Amino acid sequence: MIPTIKQSRFARVTYNAYIALFFVYLALPLVVVSVFAFNDSLFPSLPWEGFTWDWFFGDESPKTGVFNERGIMRSIRTSVFVALCVSVLSVTVGTCNAFLFNRYQFRFSGVLYVLMLLPLVIPGIVLGISILVFSSTVANGVEDSIGWDIEALRPGLLLVILGQFSFITTIVTLVIAARLKRFDTTLEEAALNLGATRLTAIRTITMPYLGPALIGAAVVAFLMSFENFNTTLMLVGSDAPLTIAMFDRLKEGSTPVLNAVSLLLMIGSSLLALVMIAFQKKE
Amino acid sequence: MRAETRLGFFLLLTPLLLWLTLLIIIPHIDMFLISIRERVAVRTYETGFANYLTFFTEPLYLVTFMRTALMSVLATVMTLIIAFPVSYYIAKIAKGRLQSALFLLCLVPFWVSELVRTFGWMILLRETGIFSNLLQFIGIVDGPVEMLYNDTAMMVGLIYTSMLFMVVPLVTTLESLDDSVIEAGYDLGGNAITVTREIVIPHATPGIVSGCIVVFMLSLGNYLTPTMLGGKESLWFTELIYSQFIVRFNWELGAAFGFLLLGLSSFIVWIALRLTGQTLEKTMG
Numbered sequence: 286m287i288p289t290i291k292q293s294r295f296a297r298v299t300y301n302a303y304i305a306l307f308f309v310y311l312a313l314p315l316v317v318v319s320v321f322a323f324n325d326s327l328f329p330s331l332p333w334e335g336f337t338w339d340w341f342f343g344d345e346s347p348k349t350g351v352f353n354e355r356g357i358m359r360s361i362r363t364s365v366f367v368a369l370c371v372s373v374l375s376v377t378v379g380t381c382n383a384f385l386f387n388r389y390q391f392r393f394s395g396v397l398y399v400l401m402l403l404p405l406v407i408p409g410i411v412l413g414i415s416i417l418v419f420s421s422t423v424a425n426g427v428e429d430s431i432g433w434d435i436e437a438l439r440p441g442l443l444l445v446i447l448g449q450f451s452f453i454t455t456i457v458t459l460v461i462a463a464r465l466k467r468f469d470t471t472l473e474e475a476a477l478n479l480g481a482t483r484l485t486a487i488r489t490i491t492m493p494y495l496g497p498a499l500i501g502a503a504v505v506a507f508l509m510s511f512e513n514f515n516t517t518l519m520l521v522g523s524d525a526p527l528t529i530a531m532f533d534r535l536k537e538g539s540t541p542v543l544n545a546v547s548l549l550l551m552i553g554s555s556l557l558a559l560v561m562i563a564f565q566k567k568e
Numbered sequence: 569m570r571a572e573t574r575l576g577f578f579l580l581l582t583p584l585l586l587w588l589t590l591l592i593i594i595p596h597i598d599m600f601l602i603s604i605r606e607r608v609a610v611r612t613y614e615t616g617f618a619n620y621l622t623f624f625t626e627p628l629y630l631v632t633f634m635r636t637a638l639m640s641v642l643a644t645v646m647t648l649i650i651a652f653p654v655s656y657y658i659a660k661i662a663k664g665r666l667q668s669a670l671f672l673l674c675l676v677p678f679w680v681s682e683l684v685r686t687f688g689w690m691i692l693l694r695e696t697g698i699f700s701n702l703l704q705f706i707g708i709v710d711g712p713v714e715m716l717y718n719d720t721a722m723m724v725g726l727i728y729t730s731m732l733f734m735v736v737p738l739v740t741t742l743e744s745l746d747d748s749v750i751e752a753g754y755d756l757g758g759n760a761i762t763v764t765r766e767i768v769i770p771h772a773t774p775g776i777v778s779g780c781i782v783v784f785m786l787s788l789g790n791y792l793t794p795t796m797l798g799g800k801e802s803l804w805f806t807e808l809i810y811s812q813f814i815v816r817f818n819w820e821l822g823a824a825f826g827f828l829l830l831g832l833s834s835f836i837v838w839i840a841l842r843l844t845g846q847t848l849e850k851t852m853g
Contacts, residue, residue: 296760300653307654308670311677314688314728317698321691328696378583385580395849400588402848406781406837407592408789410806411826414813415595418602418823451591483576512681515791515806519813528683535687535796547684554679 315551322544340545351545360530364511367442367526371449372506376499378450379457387465404452413519416448441522448516453509457502464498465491497564504561508554596830603823619824629808629825636805637832639719640787643726647734647783648776650727655738656768660747671739678732686796689725690716693797717799725793730786734779741775742768777844781837788833805829 325337342350351357386398404412417440424438437443468491476486492499514528521529527546534543606618623629658670677685692698693715703709715721745768753763769776794804809829812822841847 292760300657303653304657304670307650308673310728311673311731314685314692315677315680317691318684318688378587381580381583385577385584389577389580391577397584397588399848400592401584404592406785406833406848408785408806408829408833410789410791410809411599411830412592414809414822414826415599416591417813418819419595419598422598422602447591451587454587508679512683514682515789518791518810528681531681531683531687532792535683535690539687539690543687547680547687550684551680555676558675558679 318544319548319551321541322548324541324544327540340541349542351542351549354542356530357527357542357546360525360527363442363524364526364528367446367449368507368510370446371453371510372503374446374450375454375457375506376461376503378454379461379502380495380499382454382458383462383465386462401455401458404455407452409452409513409515410519412452413448413516416444416451417519420444439522440520442524444520444522445517445526448520449510449513452516453506456509457506460502460505461495461498464495468494500564501561504557508557511554599823600827602820603827605820607820619821620828622821623824623828628803632803632808633805633828633832635803636788637836639723639726639802640784641836643723643730643787644780644784646723647727647730648780651731651734651738651779652772655735655742658735659739659742660745660750674735675732677728682729682792685729686725686792689721689728689797693721693724716797719798719802722794722798722802725797726787726790729790729793730783733782733786737775737779737782738772739775741772745771773844774846777840777846781840784836784840785833788829 322340323336323338324334326334338350340350342352344350344353382401386394386401420438424435427438428434472490472494473486476490477483481489511526512528514532517526517529518532525533527550531543531546603619604615604617605613606616608614623633654674658667658674662670690697694700695712695714695716697715699715700709700713703713704711749767749771750763753767758766789806791804791806791810794802795807798804805825806829809822809825812818812825837848
């Protein structure tokens with residue numbers, strides 16, 4: 286089953302056909318979504334009514350294009366804002382975590398490490414409701430005792446950000462820790478020998494080395510936040526991020542505007558992915 | 569520790585502790601406390617396990633719970649069966665450019681939102697969709713066929729959504745398997761089946777376990793795919809949690825459901841780790 290071992294022609298052809306079929310399966314839904322963004326019809330389905338850009342640039346109902354659709358544009362801005370906050374927060378905390386587990390041997394470090402991994406095995410929806418329950422317990426407690434109603438602790442953007450941050454941080458930590466593990470600490474020691482302080486050594490030697498991992502982690506965090514659905518669903522308030530806004534539309538019945546948004550999303554995330562790959566390659 | 573490193577240590581420890589206690593540990597404890605609360609009158613509560621009792625006495629809840637668990641296991645097994653040959657191909661048969669291209673192609677669908685992927689399947693499977701039109705065009709069926717809103721459609725969606733999380737760990741472990749070991753297996757008289765069983769699968773076990781855990785978790789906790797692709801009968805447990813929380817505003821019962829879901833997923837992950845002798849740190853970290 287490896288190239289150096291002879292296999293019957295039949296086995297080889299079947300195997301290759303299976304692989305081809307698999308990639309068709311992977312590509313099919315995405316191709317279909319993209320193609321129907323250009324269908325000049327009110328529904329994203331056959332028959333094909335001709336090619337149009339209306340679902341992107343159209344400016345009159347019923348064919349309002351994405352760029353003129355206020356609700357969608359606002360939800361995209363919300364999503365970008367949330368995703369930026371989540372990536373900054375999670376990369377900051379993730380870097381601290383990576384250094385902590387890499388540089389210090391301390392009691393309970395094993396326990397803390399397992400605890401740190403836990404968010405990966407908690408279903409997103411449970412993470413969402415637990416944060417929802419806790420924040421409203423706190424909000425109710427504050428309201429009952431001193432009479433302040435803290436709006437921020439009710440479902441809304443702050444909770445969405447915290448909810449996504451709570452599990453994305455684990456992934457970010459793992460990405461950064463993986464690179465930090467391969468760092469040659471003697472480089473840092475050399476800097477210390479040459480008279481640098483510990484902070485200077487970390488700033489000028491370790492951080493530049495970690496750079497690609499930090500950017501990679503930030504991109505991963507951004508994309509995961511942008512795509513997140515389960516946790517966000519439970520914590521969302523009045524201003525919905527894109528995935529939630531699209532979900533609400535989809536339930537009502539879809540127009541090709543959703544295909545157009547989807548295509549833009551695909552292009553956007555592929556570009557981000559390319560940026561990330563380019564940065565990793567530069568090493 | 570010296571004073572300076574001690575300070576550094578606590579500065580690094582604080583964010584971790586804040587994150588874990590405020591966003592993970594205390595919320596879950598609070599959720600548990602809410603779940604053992606019974607509403608006896610407006611704003612008066614008693615402690616008790618009534619919510620859990622409701623779960624065990626109401627057949628709809630129990631059946632949905634079991635169904636969700638079994639379907640998730642099924643989705644996991646099918647994802648493994650579909651992904652294994654592909655991962656093997658990418659890791660061992662494809663070389664150079666083709667290898668990285670195929671691997672990247674596997675990742676592409678997952679750079680886009682799950683919503684988009686589900687939407688794609690809806691366009692393909694629905695009554696006015698591509699498959700239905702194709703079948704009519706070929707002449708296999710006379711009228712439109714509805715392929716959406718049933719268990720099969722939901723399964724297809726679940727498997728599609730979690731494929732990446734199986735392929736990546738499998739490719740990683742399979743890549744580390746030396747070709748000469750496989751050759752040795754053949755030299756010693758093995759064939760494709762025995763070599764796969766005795767050499768390839770044991771070597772890939774860590775990858776299989778971590779892939780299966782992640783896929784199982786994702787299927788169990790999925791809300792979007794069962795809601796959009798599944799039918800009326802394919803109710804998913806997460807849909808029950810959602811409706812208790814958002815629609816009925818019965819947080820006590822919803823919290824109990826959340827805890828049961830968490831318990832189930834932890835239990836199955838634990839079993840999987842025990843059976844294969846792996847640890848969480850090794851498979852995830």
